[in-house]
Amino acid sequence: MTASHPDGGRLPNRAVLLTTTCLGQFMVLLDNTIVGAALPDMQRRLHTGLTGLQWIVDAYVLLVAMLLLAGGVFADRFGRKRVYLAGVAVFTAASVLCSLAPSVGWLAAGRVLQGIGAAALSPASLALLAAAHPAPRERVRAIGLWAGLSGIGLAAGPVAGGVLTEAFGWPAVFLVNLPIGAALLLVGLRSLDESRNPAAPAIDVPGTVLSALGVGALTYGLIEGGARGWTSPVILGSLAAAALLLAAFTAVEARRPAPMLPLGLFRQRLFTVSHTAMTVVGFALMGSTFFFSQFFVHVQGSSVLGAGLRTLPTSLAMVAVSPYAGRLAARYGFRPVVTTGLVLAGLGLLALGAVHAGTGYGNVWWRLAVVGAGFALTLSPLTGAAIQAVGPQEGGLASGVSGATRQIGAVLGVAVLGAVVRARQADGASFGAGLDTAFTTAGAVTLATAVLTGLWLTRSAAVPAHPAEPVAGKPASGSRRTASTP
Template sequence: MALHQAPPTTSLSGRGRALALLVICAAELLVVLDNTIVNVALPSIGVELQTSMSGLQWVVDAYTLTFAGFLLALGHFGDRYGRRRVMTIGLLGVAALSVVGALSGDLGQVVAARAVMGVFAAAVFPATLAMIITLFTDPREKALAVAAWTAMAGFAIAIGPTAGGYLLEHFSWHSVFWINVPVALVVALAARLLVPESRAEHVGRFDVVGLVSSLVAVTALVWTIIEAPHRGWLSASSLAGYVLSAVAIAGFIAWEKRTAAPVLDPTLFANRRFSLPALSIAVGYFSMFGFLFMITQYFQGVREYSPLEFGLHSLPFAVAVGVGGPIATLIAQRFGATAVIVSGLLIVSTGMAIAGQTTVDTPYVGPVLLSMVLMGLGLAVVQGPATDSIMSAVDLDGAGAGSAVNDTTREIGGTLGVAVLGSIVASVYSARVTPLVDAVPSALMTDGEKGFASETVIAVIEIATRPTPSLFEQQKAELILAMKSASLEGFQFASYVTVSACLACAVAVAICMPWKPAADSVLAAARTRRR
């Protein structure tokens, strides 16, 4: 069965394609920004709704879980039923669930709203990149458009703290939900007016088994990664999660090899221009999300910045991502993606190595600023050419599924970064700080306050501003310094893991991925299909 093919998107003028790209990037910005802006509001949500830090973490994780799990399925839906249509439905869903989140009166309602919001966001994200591939068929234009898309993704992640800090400076935590509503509605309308519809020209029977097995595989894996730091990486529940995910992945691959109309052709992973860039993106986002997790604690706990100050001081990271992406993609067009991806991974390694040497007295202008710029630049250098290589390995009919793989690797890599590096930081920090906190008299700190101080350096903010009898001022100052030093010691150990992962990936790409620039396989596949 073949679905009706929308009019060719290449019939748009250059100005029309530029406007469509602007709308598509705005949709991407909304989805990615929503996944980071909420982090800044977590303390305010916790105070008003009287909940624990572990409960608050699910405000973020519920979104991540459903978003990652549904990417492949909804990317396939876009290929089949229309990418603009699926993206528009996703935008309207994000708007509706944002209203629900803003009006929620307890944590359970907020978490539920965020979970469903993640499903609608998964309808938006793969459609954006897939539509770019169909809009821009000239290799150079396509590479620049993909670079703009990748730069926007990194930029959105980086400016989340600034946007969230500004909103909390002037409004309540509800504003991080309300802000989505007008933006989503405007972008949905603009997409209807300015973005042409596109869908796969040839589709087969609906692959229910493939969709369900992919959903189970990714959701089980992400759930296990999220819960592992709390339950234990080798606990019975974690091992069960790994096994379930592995079985579902094996079943997915076996089924997709035999079905006539697969959701995703598993032989794509044998293509080194597809699999190795996907691995590079996963490692890049592992590093970036881990770095942002650590830098958040550093700015708020060690430097004692307000949310807005933290956001403003993190802007160099966003600028580096925005500038580096397009330049790296242009260079990759001439010299090949392999050389650029390897260079990007080495830059990330350097930035993380510098960040790991930060001490309590390290000035912002110097190693801290340099590490942020290098991390942002390195990520941009990796993800632009890597994304272009991934999308050039799939044909136009599978653009949505290919985009979903690209997006899923980002989510899994980022989730692993926070979970693994966060566990390292937490274990080192708790081992150093817990005995000191336990020694504080109960008259000065309750058991709950001691527990919070033993978990995160952000507790410094409350301890530093709390009135303390002069007899205990010196003890308080020593405790605060010990907490800050312990967190930075944890950062140092986490940086070793990140540097090792980036270097290992750089070696794998350098050895296994072809160095010669590839022809634009999207165009080649499209021409072959038309013959």
């Protein structure tokens, strides 16, 4: 398989590539949701409180957010196959360490290592796929399949976590990664072809360090702000440090001849608007889904496993719609598909803002499905737009930026919507009423972003079928970048 010479004779290798990259991302997404179902068992067996449970989740989120951008750049520079398989190896080994952890501290340390592996694995998997599909229309379709198939991990997580924890205890939710990781390493070493960006500059050490520390300080402040209070000296110091570090990162990148993140990319409307929208998608999607299970458990009195089953319409709708999102974007362009998706998701969230303790499930599940279908129409086209803006040879960079913005949006969503719930409770409202306000807030933000994408995402009617065809707002392929070679 070579990115520069795609042909029918190499389709079997492309099938292996799609399966391998999807399965790797599946493992990462599964880990995002499967752990939540095991938290009550962890709390009981590891004798920890809410703060310990938060860090079991947040240690992973923090490291992924810090290192996703660097992981994408490393993939372009050192080889996507190499970085992908290294990420798989670290993630799998860390999963085993997590399963053996005797305390919360050791488990959080294992989650840190998992985050490092995921930050390498995730952008490299998408960069491998982008490099193998240089024709824009094929690439958008492939990204749609990647998003849809790997998204099964989101759907499987709550149910699989509940079943495994019920049968074997919390360590099983980490051990499930062992056979997946071993299979990926075996198949990947034998079947994947290497690709890299031959024009990639040397690693920008100051930029890498400043970006990781800046995003890390921002993420830490957002994670802890709700618990410590937004006016806490620790939080204010963390957010101030983030502002200074990210300002220093911008200043350094503006002066370097070969920066890790060329700031000129943000002058491209496609790049800037797609990443702004991706941040909001992370905010609304993860911020709202964080509360779905809590609604069923604490408002409607469901069991943990029952809550996981009841949230499935969102995940299943995403899995069903995501592959078609790529095809629709390839045919009609990014703007109508993304904007339609945001409108659907926003309306679905507003509808969820009207549910209450006595609302029957028959009147809830379709609202969850509308939210899932709406966001499914946005994720792969926005990722495709980000890669389209830079070209497949810099797919690692684009997927790293896309993942980082989505991750920061997710952390911001949980923090802000959590603050909305607490503020409503402080005013005397019930937890359920607070959730209604949070869902309504997420819906309003999503609909406002639909206006942004409808006006500014791109003027092009459709994605070009061949790499030589120009995209509106950027020069024809090959005008300033070198094509990727294996």
